[in-house]
């Protein structure tokens with residue numbers, strides 16, 4: 001089987017770009033980038049593109065190798081959508097020639113009647129029952145409850161602090177959860193899910 005590994009849904013702003021850190025104190029290990037991806041330009045519809053101020057992004061080049069070393073299949077789950085492959089992936093150390101799959105979220109301004117984050121329905125739909133972990137700075141108990149009701153496999157909704165970005169503790173939690181999913185794959189029946 002090719003899909004025995006769980007999926008890892010990866011957000012950019014928060015886990016990879018600790019945008020909420022103190023603005024004049026770049027976190028250790030990060031490099032500063034200034035960029036104007038399409039998703040940023042689209043947020044300034046009334047400003048000519050040449051006048052859009054570049055977005056400052058902090059990225060840690062150790063994060064790509066560390067994510068790739070985890071026993072997951074990686075998927076972008078970010079408002080950057082396809083821009084994540086063009087602007088983010090190679091800067092954190094993903095291979096340039098290998099784009100990650102991208103979850104497309106469509107209109108991000110649509111409010112969900114159940115109060116879930118705008119990504120949550122789409123992430124669950126994308127997973128289609130396959131075990132998945134999700135790292136994001138905007139998931140909460142409402143989203144965990146939705147996943148509990150609508151996802152048939154194990155899932156880990158792992159909140160990452162946007163003041164720090166991914167930490168050693170986050171990577172350890174992801175590795176530990178993947179190991180448990182692997183154990184479930186070899187014993188039946190598996191528990192449906194966990195939250196963390």
Ligand SMILES: [Mg+2]
Pocket residue numbers: 011012013014015136137138
């Ligand atoms: Mg985010």
